[in-house]
Amino acid sequence: MLKINVYDRDSITPLRSLMTNIGSLLASLLAIGIVFFLCGVNPLYAIAKIFTGSFGSMYGFKETITKAIPLILIGGGLALAFRAKFWNIGAEGQLLMGALMGTWIGLTWGSSIPSSILIPIMFAAGFIGGAFLGLIPAILKIKFSINEVISTLMLNYICAELITMLIVGPWKGNTRFGFPGTNNLNDAALLGVISGSRIHYVTLIIAIISILILSIIVYRTRFGYEVRVIGENPEAGKYAGIDFFKTTLVIMTLSGGLAGVAGVGELAGIHHYLGYPASISSGYGFTAIIVAWLAKLNPIYVLVSALFFAGILVGGDAIQISLGLPGATVQIVNGILLVFLIMGDYFLKHKVIVSFANNDSKIACAAKK
Amino acid sequence: MEDVVISVLHRTMVAGTPLLLGTVGEVICExxxxxxxxxxxxxxxxAVVAFVVTYTTGNPWLALIAAILAGMxxxxxxxFASITLMANQxxxxxxxxxxxxxxxxMVGKPYVGKPLAVKMNDFAIPWLSDIPFVGPLLFKQSPFFYMAILLALAAWFFLERTLAGIKVRSTGxxxxxxxxxxxxxTLVRYICVITGGAFSAMAGAHLSTSYSKSWIEGMTAGRGWIVIALTIFALWNPGKAIFGSxxxxxxxxxxxxLQPVGISPNFLAMLPYIATLLILFGMGLRDRRRLNAPAQLGEPYKRGER
Incomplete structure (x- = not known):
């Protein structure tokens, strides 16, 4: 007879936390392998290809860093929001809003303002755009108790349609041969890249600085403490006199703003024009949710987990090409990873002992009674 | 003119059907x-399971059963994650x-762009469908429509009028x-989550085998999220879900x-999402206590803890 006993753990050491995460990752790789196998794909080859495609070559590694840039920015912002249990699922829309604002600035002043002034204005506009979109659900939640998961998601859809409306309508470029999309931004509005790669280093530097600032905010300021209290014990927060409205506004300004900055980076560093929403962001807003979760909502760890998931995105592209798998493959991989990560939390907090209770002990139990 | 009105209202019923199925499932679950x-x-x-099974067997009813099983x-x-392992829901x-x-x-990729030869045909209920106006509107519909209405009423009766329904409600x-x-x-919650999954899968089957007769990636287009908003709008009541859907x-x-009027189709595509926000906004203006949300919604339950 199989017997399962569960005990609460008294303390969680960082080492145990790390080991649990590694265990979750290994378990999810197993599950992903099974899914691949059921879909008629050699699982060992596919999983190996994901990692060799992303970390196994210089080209792959450069691409991995490129894709890590938006994930670091968004993942850091989400880590802050999720700490307060504000479920911002709208980073995708906030990124698009940033790209939209960047495009607007770039198209309007691209030929009249020098690059050294234009680029900072674009990033600032992107931050404002993303923050604006992030503030809407924050206000709706605190003042009208509207579930932020739904409002942020609805804004994603609305933003995507708004951009499509612009690129087939008023912003449609005359150099696109009738295809939807704006004209290319002027050279002054484009970001430099490290030669031989697509790494737009300005955004990368902004991303790393943002992470450092975020970790100071989270661990070294009163505000960071308030964010934690709101998330972990809102009742206590009320008694302590924390202003929920103000705190949530600041959280979402940062979280949305950073996603907006990521949008400007993608626009000015990679695409150089505003096209279809799905091409501007390949689901960074959603992948970043898992990035933040794997990082245990610690901004510094976001750097590592963003790199890891960027690798999966790049490796996912690699197996799509070499095995002819659909784009949705990466989504399955991400979803399974997320499920196992949250399941792993249970084993972090509880000690589970599985034992075989034999007949003798049953008799012993009966005898005691 | 009457034909136009009937046609518009008929299409409203068709478009509301998957929303109703999904909402009733989510109400039971929540x-x-x-x-x-x-x-x-x-x-x-x-949607994809129903499409693939209809495509290969030509039997949309078998497809519906397969879809429901897959959803469950x-x-x-x-x-498992939220009940047994008490993970964040x-x-x-x-x-x-x-x-x-x-x-x-992944599963649907080979089927993109292939139309179905057979679909879930509309079924006119004898006698009733001959009633002027109401007949063609309510009694010449796809089986999904009838199932959605009946299941919503059954779910209302179950939750509000049976002992098992009281057990479900008090669990929440x-x-x-x-x-x-x-x-x-634990058992009650497992059953409710799985039942909710069955309802959502039915909604998907409606989309691919009755509403559009094809499969494209992302064809659910946010309906699953609208359903979650409708659950709040319906005040967790399957009867009110009929109206909302x-x-x-x-x-x-x-x-x-509105498309022929000359409004941008992209703007019109935003309408359901804007409407969702507006409706939640309206709900937010009401007294929270009257919202009637299950008290323990979203909270994991740990046995034996005081």
Whole structure:
């Protein structure tokens, strides 16, 4: 007879936390392998290809860093929001809003303002755009108790349609041969890249600085403490006199703003024009949710987990090409990873002992009674 | 003119059907205290499974059964994570959506752009469909429509008028007290999550075998999220879900009505999402206590803890 006993753990050491995460990752790789196998794909080859495609070559590694840039920015912002249990699922829309604002600035002043002034204005506009979109659900939640998961998601859809409306309508470029999309931004509005790669280093530097600032905010300021209290014990927060409205506004300004900055980076560093929403962001807003979760909502760890998931995105592209798998493959991989990560939390907090209770002990139990 | 009105209202009913199925499922699930944000993913799985089975066997009823089974199985992921392992329900539901959308994209890829030879045919109910105006509107519909209405009424009766329904509701309100009455909270919640999955999958099957007769990635287009908003709008009551779903069906139809007027189709495509926000806004203006949300919604239940 199989017997399962569960005990609460008294303390969680960082080492145990790390080991649990590694265990979750290994378990999810197993599950992903099974899914691949059921879909008629050699699982060992596919999983190996994901990692060799992303970390196994210089080209792959450069691409991995490129894709890590938006994930670091968004993942850091989400880590802050999720700490307060504000479920911002709208980073995708906030990124698009940033790209939209960047495009607007770039198209309007691209030929009249020098690059050294234009680029900072674009990033600032992107931050404002993303923050604006992030503030809407924050206000709706605190003042009208509207579930932020739904409002942020609805804004994603609305933003995507708004951009499509612009690129087939008023912003449609005359150099696109009738295809939807704006004209290319002027050279002054484009970001430099490290030669031989697509790494737009300005955004990368902004991303790393943002992470450092975020970790100071989270661990070294009163505000960071308030964010934690709101998330972990809102009742206590009320008694302590924390202003929920103000705190949530600041959280979402940062979280949305950073996603907006990521949008400007993608626009000015990679695409150089505003096209279809799905091409501007390949689901960074959603992948970043898992990035933040794997990082245990610690901004510094976001750097590592963003790199890891960027690798999966790049490796996912690699197996799509070499095995002819659909784009949705990466989504399955991400979803399974997320499920196992949250399941792993249970084993972090509880000690589970599985034992075989034999007949003798049953008799012993009966005898005691 | 009357024909136009009937045609518009008929399409409203068709567009509202998947919303109603999904909402009733989510109401049952949330009444037991589990928030399931995986509706969008489960719907998508239901759509692809129903499409593939109809495509290969030519039998949409067999396809419906297969879709329901698939929906129940994949919902187990959320049930296990959120009930047994007490994981965060928001994150677990999101993961279910990712997996569902991913799996359906992967499975459905070879079928993109292939039309169905057979579909779930509309069925005119004898006698009733001859009634002027009401007949063609309500009694010449796809079987999904009849099932949605009947299931919504049945779910209302079950939740509000039966002992088992009281057990489900009290599980969502106060699981600890419910457990002392000899109810297995874990089991009740598992059943409700899986039932919700079955309903969402039916909604998906409607989309691919009756509404559009084809499969494209992302064809659920946010309906799974609208369903979650409708659950709040319906005040967790399957009866009120009927009204809400067809109201939103109307918003979907409005898109096609306004297109010839010259409004940008992209702007019209925003309408359901804007309407969702507006409706939640309206709900937010009401007194929170009258919203009637299950008290323990989204809270994991740990047995034996005081």
């Amino acid at each position: 009444r037991s205290g589990i928030l399931n944000l995986g509706v969008e993913g489960v719907m998508s799985v239901g 199985i994949i919902s187990l992921i959320h049930a 928001v994150v677990s539901g999101l993961a279910l959506t990712m997996i569902g959308l991913g799996l359906s994209g 309100e106060n699981p600890r007290a419910t457990e002392t009455q000899g109810v297995n909270v 067809f109201l939103f069906g109307g918003v979907f139809v409005l898109q096609y009505l």
